[in-house]
Amino acid sequence: MAETLKVKNIMDIKEENLIEFKNISKTFKGENNNNVKALDDFSFKIKNGEFISVVGPSGCGKSTILRIAAGLLDATSGEIFFKGSVLESTHDKIGMVFQEYSLLPWRNILDNTALGLEFKKTGLKKRVETARYYLNLVGLEGFEQSMPHELSGGMQQRVAIARAMATDPEVLLMDEPFGALDAHTRSLMQHELLKIWEKNKKTIIFVTHSVDEAVYLSDKIIVMSKRPGKIKKIFDIDKKRPRKRKDISWGILTSEIFELLQDDGS
Amino acid sequence: MFKDLRNFIFINTSLILFIIIWQLIALKLDNRVILPDFFEVWKIITNPFEEIIGMGSLASNILVSFVRVFAGYFMAVVTAVPIGIFMGYSKNINRFFNNFFNLFKPVPPLAWVPLVMAWFGVSSFATIAGLETGRWYVYLNNLKFSMIFIIFIGGFYPILTSTIHGVRGVRKILLDSAHVLGASKKDIFLKILIPAAAPSIVNGMRIGLGVSWMCLVSAEMLPGSLSGVGYLITHAYSVARTDIVIAGMISIGATGALLDSIFQAFERRKFKWQKLSK
Ligand SMILES: Nc1ncnc2c1ncn2[C@@H]1O[C@H](COP(=O)(O)OP(=O)(O)OP(=O)(O)O)[C@@H](O)[C@H]1O
Numbered sequence: 001m002a003e004t005l006k007v008k009n010i011m012d013i014k015e016e017n018l019i020e021f022k023n024i025s026k027t028f029k030g031e032n033n034n035n036v037k038a039l040d041d042f043s044f045k046i047k048n049g050e051f052i053s054v055v056g057p058s059g060c061g062k063s064t065i066l067r068i069a070a071g072l073l074d075a076t077s078g079e080i081f082f083k084g085s086v087l088e089s090t091h092d093k094i095g096m097v098f099q100e101y102s103l104l105p106w107r108n109i110l111d112n113t114a115l116g117l118e119f120k121k122t123g124l125k126k127r128v129e130t131a132r133y134y135l136n137l138v139g140l141e142g143f144e145q146s147m148p149h150e151l152s153g154g155m156q157q158r159v160a161i162a163r164a165m166a167t168d169p170e171v172l173l174m175d176e177p178f179g180a181l182d183a184h185t186r187s188l189m190q191h192e193l194l195k196i197w198e199k200n201k202k203t204i205i206f207v208t209h210s211v212d213e214a215v216y217l218s219d220k221i222i223v224m225s226k227r228p229g230k231i232k233k234i235f236d237i238d239k240k241r242p243r244k245r246k247d248i249s250w251g252i253l254t255s256e257i258f259e260l261l262q263d264d265g266s
Numbered sequence: 267m268f269k270d271l272r273n274f275i276f277i278n279t280s281l282i283l284f285i286i287i288w289q290l291i292a293l294k295l296d297n298r299v300i301l302p303d304f305f306e307v308w309k310i311i312t313n314p315f316e317e318i319i320g321m322g323s324l325a326s327n328i329l330v331s332f333v334r335v336f337a338g339y340f341m342a343v344v345t346a347v348p349i350g351i352f353m354g355y356s357k358n359i360n361r362f363f364n365n366f367f368n369l370f371k372p373v374p375p376l377a378w379v380p381l382v383m384a385w386f387g388v389s390s391f392a393t394i395a396g397l398e399t400g401r402w403y404v405y406l407n408n409l410k411f412s413m414i415f416i417i418f419i420g421g422f423y424p425i426l427t428s429t430i431h432g433v434r435g436v437r438k439i440l441l442d443s444a445h446v447l448g449a450s451k452k453d454i455f456l457k458i459l460i461p462a463a464a465p466s467i468v469n470g471m472r473i474g475l476g477v478s479w480m481c482l483v484s485a486e487m488l489p490g491s492l493s494g495v496g497y498l499i500t501h502a503y504s505v506a507r508t509d510i511v512i513a514g515m516i517s518i519g520a521t522g523a524l525l526d527s528i529f530q531a532f533e534r535r536k537f538k539w540q541k542l543s544k
């Protein structure tokens with residue numbers, strides 16, 4: 001009896017939304033009533049295992065959404081539900097890769113990658129093993145003993161990805177993680193990310209400035225308007241992968257999103 | 267080898283010039299009380315274990331001073347660093363203490379002397395140890411509370427200020443990423459805040475040690491003092507031995523500079539990441 005119930009519960013979660021943004025608004029209080037409304041009534045539901053991209057003009061609140069989802073920032077109004085309950089602070093099943101460089105400059109790459117595992121009190125051997133595994137995955141084997149300042153910006157960002165993955169979160173919030181990479185490395189990393197995502201059944205919310213990247217990766221693309229950020233349109237993409245840039249549907253989709261981003265006079 | 271010598275001469279030229287001018291003036295004045303011959307002073311410094319005017323040797327007086335400075339400085343470190351970390355971390359703790367600490371900050375350590383004498387008089391570590399005679403009495407009685415307090419005050423503020431500054435300057439993104447990775451409060455302090463602020467804290471400790479050392483002479487001029495370089499200087503002055511006064515001053519300067527350079531070497535080695543990761 002108990003067994004069947006448990007199974008049913010898991011099924012429910014699979015069916016239901018993993019994360020739900022419900023009427024999220026955010027206003028930053030500035031000096032002498034100089035308030036900035038960054039987000040306006042953002043509502044969105046994400047199913048378990050989905051890959052969602054967010055595109056929109058600079059300053060439209062993309063990072064703000066991720067920070068709220070990560071539990072680093074309180075929404076001015078609205079709520080976020082994670083597995084059916086209100087998310088109030090950080091959650092050990094939600095990881096994040098930040099837009100800014102965020103490695104600890106006094107720790108070597110291996111110790112940086114293992115940071116989350118250290119917080120979770122994982123044993124040393126397991127920590128090193130896991131950190132090495134993810135460093136290999138992002139193509140940084142051999143740099144374990146290097147210091148962050150000895151790595152390029154793109155390499156540091158890959159370490160940040162490995163660090164976030166090492167704690168094995170269910171949801172990965174990624175804020176322009178490939179922004180600092182050259183075209184070649186970038187496409188390699190996109191490919192790797194899809195592989196990891198498919199293999200480990202992660203749910204990803206991915207912020208990017210590149211429409212091309214969003215189309216290549218996502219199940220759904222959220223296009224935002226300029227500040228205060230509102231959802232302008234949501235694109236559902238055919239789940240078939242890998243996607244080919246030479247397909248007609250690719251061209252139609254990208255140009256439609258581009259136009260939407262362009263006419264933001266409204 | 268030749269290059270090393272040239273380099274050595276170059277960086278010490280100003281010092282050598284100074285000594286030459288000193289010597290020229292001393293020879294011209296020919297008055298040991300106003301300005302003694304450089305070599306008289308040199309002789310005292312190069313024979314640090316020789317007895318001076320019945321006060322023990324220069325080396326033993328430096329040692330006594332060193333222990334005093336260390337005691338006061340140690341207390342400054344163990345109080346200012348934790349207080350600074352908490353004041354830097356929490357706006358409310360900062361607001362709670364800020365006015366109190368700022369009020370006393372501009373008061374020169376020497377201005378504390380009358381109050382400190384009223385509080386502590388000539389009591390020392392020997393007083394709490396309950397000793398009145400014996401060898402340990404002699405040692406502990408040299409550590410007068412009044413002196414240690416003056417030295418403590420001198421070291422406290424630079425350390426406090428740098429610690430607060432260091433903790434405040436920690437990039438928010440480092441704290442945010444640690445939070446998302448599941449850091450506890452303790453992790454945040456021990457693994458993020460303290461290592462990130464360490465260069466600034468250690469820099470404050472270096473400046474604090476310098477100031478503590480500078481407070482030494484004022485501390486050793488206090489009543490009840492019977493040893494130490496500061497006391498040696500004032501006592502030598504009263505018997506018109508200017509050569510000893512100068513030798514004492516040079517010892518204070520040299521010891522301070524030595525301690526400072528040890529700190530600097532430590533900073534260079536340990537905090538290389540800070541310069542390079544800008
Ligand atoms: N801590 C803050 N205090 C005040 N205003 C803020 C703060 N964080 C963000 N903002 C403002 O909120 C708006 C949205 O910022 P956000 O960083 O979310 O934009 P973004 O979409 O990520 O931009 P970009 O693509 O350039 O990274 C901006 O106008 C920004 O100035």
Ligand SMILES: [Mg+2]
Nearest residue numbers: 062063099175
């Ligand atoms: Mg952003």
